[in-house]
Amino acid sequence: MENIATSASHLRSEDVNVWFGERHVLKNVSLNFPSNQVTALIGPSGCGKSTFLRTLNRMHELIPSAGFAGKVLLDGHDIYDHDVDPVDVRLNIGMVFQKPNPFPTMSIRENVLSGLKLTGRRGYNAAELVETSLRRASIWNEVKDRLNDPALSLSGGQQQRLCIARSLAMDPEVLLMDEPCSALDPGSTRRIEETITELSDSMTIVIVTHNMQQAQRVSHQTAFFLAEDGNPGRVVEFGKTDDVFNSPIDPRTNDYVNGHFG
Amino acid sequence: MSDIQDVTAEVPARRQLRTKPFSLADRLFYGITKSASSISVILVAAILLFLLSQSFATFQTQGFDFITGSQWNNAKGHEVFQIGPMLWGSVLISILGIIGGVPMAIAAAYFIEFMAPKPIAKVATVLVDLLAAMPSIVIGLWGLYVLTPVVAHWGSLLYGLHHVSMGPVNFDIPIFAMSDGSVPSTFSGSPFIAGWIVAVMIVPIITSVTREIFSQMDRDLINSALALGGSRSSVFMRVILPTASGGVTGGVLLGLGRALGETVAIFYVLNLVSDINWFNILQSKGGSVASLVLQKFGEGTPNEIKALMAAGLVLFVLTLLVNWLAAVIVNRAQPWRKI
Ligand SMILES: Nc1ncnc2c1ncn2[C@@H]1O[C@H](COP(=O)(O)OP(=O)(O)OP(=O)(O)O)[C@@H](O)[C@H]1O
């Protein structure tokens, strides 16, 4: 029998390459994201972290000039297979964006349920789903008495946790986060880091971050991306977070994590 | 300096802050823009005053029936001037125009902003703007010589088909019926045709306002909806449209302001009849205040002309109200802009 709480999937990229028009921005990125692990993607600005993240749930192809080569395997199945509906991919692989962006016309409750509405789901217990999702995003206690307030009445940090709750309501197996704390204060950042740690019990998480301490606090493994002058970005180092930060193999990784460039 | 712990410390006197521009160039610029904006306010006020002075006599003799009644007679001694059917006609064809034009405009804006590749989007934008620059007499003639025959053709074809397959058309549906029980044949001169002309005329303005609103939307908002598994249509219906609705409504009202005052184009395609046509939209019988003015002004008697001025005033006030409402709605309903 499958236990919902531990049904996290295993994600893997094989030789992922990305182009925008003729410009080659990512080259042969092969990474393995085991279930229930948090993987941090780090690297200087413009090296292709966000782009890579978007290839993992097929958001990349929404950009008109986008090109792609390689494979992304979710539990062994290539999500880019021609008979796979990108919508199904995105249902399994949720995403949280850099800037908190709850739907402005909806209340807190409606935001949590927005994914179900958008996909035309029926037959769920709304009250229960709202509560569990908000609890998992550790924001329930702060909003339980004001679920019908507009989502924009929340603070930035609360809005971001609401956006996490919104993704969790769809019960994804993998959660992608692109610098989810970069617009937040230290307190909210800490809350979200705690949330990430709790969530990793039940899902696989990939997080892009510019914050080296954050990467060390939340992640099990780390990939260091680098795009050297004019060349496409690639993974320079990938391994256990401890190793990448404390005993990196590549000198460039050492320089980067110690703040010497980027 | 006072001690930072001392809450009772005196504050220094308030200083005069300079709110006007400082440099000569800035003052000049300020002056030019200020006088330009005053000129438009003065012009509007002057028009309003002129219309008021001209129409005073009419309101005195005709009373409130001027707006609600439906007679028009310029014979000396029997003068009655009432614009009820024209006023309602203006509203009716505006409603029809909105029903026809708004979906078209929103779809065009969506296509240009979210679907079309850049070069096509540019061409489409230019074409839509070109439509806005089209003289309304051209659109009127197009309505008369192109649209009307096409509608008549399809109308008789559909009625014929219906007759063959299901027997005579049952005109129990009020808006498709004729007030005299007859069977509609060509639809020419009907509010239906005029409504489509209005639709064509308001599509550009609604499209460009809507496109502007769409382009200001946070892309990540739309991307999050897609990332949640939304399809293009559900994202449009549940996220894009609700978020943009305030601005779009404003655009629609701006278009409506134009539709209400539309004169020449409507004059060509609508059969003006001084007998109110509530909702028989296929009947060759309608009204439009602006077209009434155009029709009667040339050879009007002095009192009739005053009545036409009064009609103009009513239209002017209506348009002003609609525009004001548009401004209020556009300004208020853009919550996503707050950040
Ligand atoms: N929509 C796009 N069209 C064209 N080029 C793009 C697009 N998005 C990103 N790029 C290019 O792809 C490269 C990688 O960008 P990406 O946003 O993935 O970097 P990043 O590592 O996330 O940077 P940051 O840390 O600043 O967020 C950059 O050189 C960028 O200019």
Ligand SMILES: [Mg+2]
């Ligand atoms: Mg990025």
